[in-house]
Amino acid sequence: MLLSVFKNASELMDSGQVRAAIDVLLAERQRVRRVPMACDMLAFMLLQADRPEDAIEWFEASLGINPADLKALGGLGMALLTAGKHQRSLQCYEQMISLNPGNSEGWFRGGVVLAELGRFDEALENLDRAIALNDQLAPAMIKKSEILEGLGDMQGAIAAALAACKLAQVQSSSWFRLAELMQKSGWNDQAIMAYDRGLQLAPEDFLGLHNKALALKASKLNEQALVSAQAALRVEPTNKEALLLCGNLELALGNSEAAHFCFREVARMGIVRSYPAGRKPAKFRALMLFSPVAGNTPYEDLIQDGCFDADMIIVLPGQGYDPAFLDGAADVIVNLVSEPDLGPDAILQAAHLVEGLETPIVNHPKLILGTDREAIARRLAGMPDVSMPMTVHVSSSALLARLERGDLPSFPLIIRHAGTHGGDMMELVSDAETLRSFAEEARSHDLYLTDFVDYSSADGYFRKYRFVFVGDEILPYHLAIGDVWKVHHASTRMGDVEWMRGEEEAFLNAPDKVFGADAMAALDAIRRRIGLDYFGIDCSIDRDGNVLVFEVNASMLIHLHNEGFEYKTPHVNRIRSAFETMLERRVGERSQQAIQAQRVGTGTSPR
Template identity: 55%
Template sequence: MVPSILAQAETLMDAGRYDDAIKTLLLARELVSREPTICNTLGSLLLHVGKPQDAIVWFETALALEPDCIQAVSGLGMAYQGSGDFGRALRCGERAIAAQPDDAVSWYRQGFVLLELGRSIEALASLDRAISLKSDYKLAFGKRAEVIESLGKVPEAMQAALRSCHMSPEDVTSWSRLGDLLQKYRDFDKAIAAYDKGLSRCPEDFSCFFNKALALDALGRFGDALVTAQRALRVEPDNREALILCGKLELKLEHPAVAHACFQTVAEMGVVRNHPAATKPAKFRALLLFSPEAGNTPYEDLIRDSCFDADVLFALRHYRNDPQDCSDQVDVVVNLVSETDFGLDVMASAIDLADSLHRPVVNHPRLMLATDRESISRRLSGVEDAVMPATTRIEAKDLRRRVRDGDMNAFPLIVRHAGKHGGDMMELAGDADTLSRFAEEAGERTLYLTDFVNYSSPDGFFRKYRFIFVGDQILPYHLAIGDGWKVHHASTRMAGIEWMRREEEAFLNEPERVFGAKGMAVLDAIRRQIGLDYFGIDCSLDSEGRVVIFEVNASMLVHLHNAGFEYKNPHVIRIKQAFERLLERRAKEYRSSVSAADTFWAKSA
């Protein structure tokens, strides 16, 4: 009986019918569970079709029958690796290496897992050991380049990637990896050349097409990027990331209907992305509502290496999500959709979805409706000891008419395109001619006009402070010191001026000393007035110590990419930890309410 079942499964495997092979073995579950060899076969098949959690059960069954079975130990390690449990994968790898210390594959897998655990130096040693046992080990050379790059040794990583290409000139993966490395360090033209080398070897390689499209997008070659992304999509028609990229590029090329079709195809697949917790088991599961058709709270760095699992779901204009697409295990919902200038249709969909899930919602989309610049200026105009410049939303054509009619006298004014952040499409107009020219160039777009407040410090520099509000906490994020009124941290001279960096560090360590009790009270009043769970403020201080408010919204970026400003990292981590605690608290409250309800109905039954 056992040889017959195994023979049937092997025949199906040889024909590429892996799912049928799995079904055949599962139909004889009781018999299979008594044979370690077939358990290993079933585990390997489940790994092959992307079901590592199911594979774990069968490798563990094999080990219960034959504790020293190295095939089962190795398979179990790969299954743990595939499910994101790298700690257990590492322990399996150590057992495999102890049993067969001269097996290059075991050393390679151990290097892979160590890299995932952030133990790059140990990973490098494992990969070097694999290469010493197998001098032409292409996978190990490629992974070695990745490890070296993670250690910040860019020239050495580039040499390792090039060596991998020279060793395996016909291997498309080597060229793709080189392209990825070049792209990461913004050498986009050379990255494109590397991807083209890979495509000359394998004309239908998805990774080369997809990543080449990303490089073309970064160069602003949106049309070429779209053509390339569409070629990637023809290779993998159901690939979520390719569909999303095509949608983003269609938006940039001002084809919103086509973009929406791409995004809806992804939305209909259910959960868009999964972000597993850094350690297992996860403390809770969060569902993130995100829209590619509107501005969002940047979330990738905020949730990286967190204690919770996170799923991402798309909210789209005129699209109703099926709440059944969401896991029953979701404990808390986080709304990321934050832009209301052109996203009211999206916000309506997000509100509908958030209400339908019957879970606690952080930053409920309904609360976002009054966070556009004009609404914020009205809401905060009465805050004591604050300066809130008046902001008016206006269509460009109406502004042109008002300028022609001589109805604009209060200069200077800041004029910007609605929906833009980071200083893009924004100018200080000191007279009617400048304002008229900006309005003409804006065509039919919507603009904001804001009264200008000269917030320069006595030393002539302009200081812009950013705080992040998390629950009832007010946490400093950065201080940008600039030579002109339009200040953004990345464009200042702070990287080369030590006193500026020292001042920022001092602010981060003791913001109360800079803002004083009065300034911190103003910030707390703003927190209470806005009412969001998570948002940010860009502000300054005038000569009287009043808080000058520039911007308040939930769209502000928090990240850990602070080369040269490493003193910022503890404060970013503090924000991340506060965000985690906020979500965990809401998740626990939900679980407690469910448990209480279950107890009530049990007693009532």
């Protein structure tokens, strides 16, 4: 009788009817409970059906008859781990090892649980024992790679992933693991090759296709990246990240209509991304406005593992949202759309979206409109102890026409594409012919012309300081020291020159000693005049002791990737903490307003 039940259940399993197979065995539960093999069969089916608690019952029934059943012990360990009962799961694998010290599966699974428990050194020991017992155990190599990466040993992680690939050359997961590590290390060419090996084995693996597209994009191979991203989208047609990636690539390739189609598809899904708080429970929830067709405040490292939950929606010209949804979605709204020269229509749309909302708005879009380079130069003109070179916004055609008339600006000057940062598309020119060539190459791009000021220090080096304004705080972020006038931290020799790093660290620890009381007061005056909740300034100190301003905007980058400059990290974290505090204060202000309104409405007053 039980044999026919087994046969029926097996046939149903083979045809993919897992639930039906489970029902067949449960209908004979009393008979099944007396046979360990039957208990195991039912338990594994329940585990496959994502019913770990039920699976635990049947694995325990099997072990009640045969406590030394290694298969049942391993299955119980998996069920307990899936159910979140890590300590009991670990005990199962320890029992497996006790019964058979040569059981590589027990050592491997125990290592996985130890990693879940945060006992990483012990986890690595277990995995090494598993690999020593079975040098063909590729999953153990992959898990070891993941743990080593988490511990910051990227070299060890890559070595373990390479070993997994050698062991399991026909296993796509090994190649994808290696590719991800190569990609994170910035070795995009090697990552692409590893993705290709994995995709030969699993051609419709969504993450493989999507992440390969990201690696191709990072290598500026946008056309190939789009092909891979579109393939990923065919696998998961409603995946928001794939739609955003396709849209960004279409935009980069000049296919604006196709890009906007992708972005609109994402926008109508509502929340695009969610970032859970790193510390539970979350203190509050933030809603972030982001536009893929404009410049935005870099936010990833700013909010990573913060004290609040955050959701993101995207802003597109003409794309509306229900005001009741926006007011109810969060305790505070953070506008990230921050670059007036890239997508002013998106900023206006963001301003329209938040109009009339009761939720507090951080970096209100209307305030962003006045932060282009020309506007900032006008707004800061005449301020005590502040100097900002005159900046003029001009189209390339208008500049060429001016040059044709012989109307020459004063040289030397800096010319740059509007909307660019980081020194891209920016040159120092000293004659009309060079200026004309730059304008001709710019074609339809708008340009900025800025008077050049020699801001070299007495020692001949150029110093550019960055502060971040958060609420009413002025916080140092970095000092870049260079040999030439175009100074950007990533392109200097600071990584190799100890005295430069020492000077930066001294500035970060005591910026007021470097700038002095008058310059710090000038920075505070700039903060109040600009009026944003969160923004940055790149500046120097000129030969008269004034704050020489290069740019002021909400698009400046802060990040936590400070390899070789570890002294910067506490100051980045201070900015992050100030940002959280500022948001929390705005949430609290709203709560106080609501309490006051309620008191007015009920005719009560505080005692």
